[in-house]
Amino acid sequence: MIKGQSSLEFLSYVAISGLILAILHGVMVDRQGDAAQYQVERNADQVLEKVSFEVEMALVQGEGYSRVFTLPDSIAGHDYEVRLADGMAVLEYGGETVRGSSRYSGEEIGVQTDDTNVFRVVNDEGEISLEEG
Numbered sequence: 001m002i003k004g005q006s007s008l009e010f011l012s013y014v015a016i017s018g019l020i021l022a023i024l025h026g027v028m029v030d031r032q033g034d035a036a037q038y039q040v041e042r043n044a045d046q047v048l049e050k051v052s053f054e055v056e057m058a059l060v061q062g063e064g065y066s067r068v069f070t071l072p073d074s075i076a077g078h079d080y081e082v083r084l085a086d087g088m089a090v091l092e093y094g095g096e097t098v099r100g101s102s103r104y105s106g107e108e109i110g111v112q113t114d115d116t117n118v119f120r121v122v123n124d125e126g127e128i129s130l131e132e133g
Contacts, residue, residue: 040076044098047071048089051082051111052102055130058123059104065123068133073117083110104128 058065078094085108089100111130118133
């Protein structure tokens with residue numbers, strides 16, 4: 001009778017341990033997904049900030065300013081587009097849109113990473129332009 005009881009206790013212990021591990025695994029997978037999404041959003045925000053900064057530098061430095069800069073090839077495996085106009089910065093990638101602010105208030109300018117990730121910002125007679133590098 002003791003051997004039978006020990007076997008049932010062991011099986012109960014294994015079953016409860018398996019249930020706890022399954023629950024913990026589910027929680028960890030969910031957290032990994034959240035962390036990955038956070039990293040993608042953070043990368044998109046950094047790209048927006050970089051393009052906005054480069055354009056703002058061209059505004060501050062004045063006529064004749066020109067600078068080459070690079071951006072990541074992709075965000076979450078997707079090519080992306082950044083546009084600036086009227087104090088807004090917009091980044092679109094893979095059906096997602098991220099918005100931010102910018103000090104640039106001129107006509108719409110932007111970059112796309114379809115062909116390259118190297119760009120040049122130019123201030124020519126007060127007109128800011130973004131060109132492929």
